[in-house]
Amino acid sequence: MINNLNKIPEHIAIIMDGNGRWAEEQGKERIFGHQNGVNAVRNAMEAAGEAGIKFLTLYAFSTENWNRPKEEIDALMGLLVKAIHAETDNLMQNNVRLQTIGNITSLPEDCQKELQTAMDITKDNTGLTVILALSYSGRWEIVNAIKMMVQNNVTVDDITENSFKNYLNTKNIPDPDMLIRTGREQRISNFLLWQIAYSELFFPDILWPDFTKQDLVDLIAQYQTRQRRFGKTGKQIY
Ligand code: FPP
Numbered sequence: 001m002i003n004n005l006n007k008i009p010e011h012i013a014i015i016m017d018g019n020g021r022w023a024e025e026q027g028k029e030r031i032f033g034h035q036n037g038v039n040a041v042r043n044a045m046e047a048a049g050e051a052g053i054k055f056l057t058l059y060a061f062s063t064e065n066w067n068r069p070k071e072e073i074d075a076l077m078g079l080l081v082k083a084i085h086a087e088t089d090n091l092m093q094n095n096v097r098l099q100t101i102g103n104i105t106s107l108p109e110d111c112q113k114e115l116q117t118a119m120d121i122t123k124d125n126t127g128l129t130v131i132l133a134l135s136y137s138g139r140w141e142i143v144n145a146i147k148m149m150v151q152n153n154v155t156v157d158d159i160t161e162n163s164f165k166n167y168l169n170t171k172n173i174p175d176p177d178m179l180i181r182t183g184r185e186q187r188i189s190n191f192l193l194w195q196i197a198y199s200e201l202f203f204p205d206i207l208w209p210d211f212t213k214q215d216l217v218d219l220i221a222q223y224q225t226r227q228r229r230f231g232k233t234g235k236q237i238y
Contacts, residue, residue: 002051002217007224009177011055012048012216013199015191016040017183018207025207031075036209038083042090047213049094049128051220055173056130059191063103063137077107080134081114088118095127101169102136103144131173138193141169170195178223182208200226 002008016037023033041058048056061076068076084098091098098118105112115132145167149159165171176192179199186203188196202219 002220004221004224008052009220009223010053011057011174011176012053012178012180012220013057013059013176013192013196014044015059015179015181015183015189016208016211017181017185017189019209021183022207022209030072031079033207033209034076034079038079040208040211041083042087043211043213044216045096045128045130046094047216049096050213051217053128055176056128057101057133057170057173057176057192058130059133059136059189061102061134061136062190063135063140064190066106066135077111081111084114084118088121091118091122091130092125095125096122097125097127097129098122099129099131100134101131101141102134103140104134106135129173131170133191136169137190138188139190142194144169165194168194175199177228178202178219180204180219182206182211198228198230200228 019033019037020030021033022036023030026032044058045056060080065076066073090096098115100115100119104115107115115134145164148167149164154163170192173195175195175197176199179188179192179196180202181187181189182204184203184205184207192199200223202222204215204219206215
């Protein structure tokens, strides 16, 4: 439970890393780690909803992940379809809205259909919004934004940080207050490059399948002790 009801972050983004190592540590195939990673996704969603977080963005499949063995990619896509299908009722019960960012048309058709169905069903929910980043990378998103601006004949004078934001996949979503990466690595790996300019970063020593609701609560408590200055000096801004 969150003790401090002030300073609740509005948006948490998570790089869910360590599934493969978690499985290998137990002498199992990597996909076993991804399967158990789905339970951790459920934990994160429930904890975020209960804490009153408005947006939770999960890095589920990066542009670079297409370079993994076909067998692992197929298994991950299959897992995604199965998990979304199985969880839609749960999303409705918890007032969760599902959205995606990334190059969704590059996903297998059954995956696109399952995502679209779940997004349509949950679109009017008003609690937590869960955003799945799929076939996503920050550089892809920025290049894509520039292409759209050129196609729309946007003039140099019309380009500002605010107008640029409207061409990103995250145009209606506030920037993350917290970026969490599990898996014992401390890097960004091409995730939300534009949006994390002022995010607070957290690298808990946890492999993703072990991530619990309490872990998210503890990380939020850590966030509440940080001073955010957004480049300014002086007093804490809240
Ligand atoms: C990183 O671990 C994790 C992924 C590439 C996939 C994340 C997918 C899930 C948690 C399951 C499906 C998701 C949803 C939203 C239902 P890794 O394989 O890079 O681990 P490693 O660094 O130990 O090799």
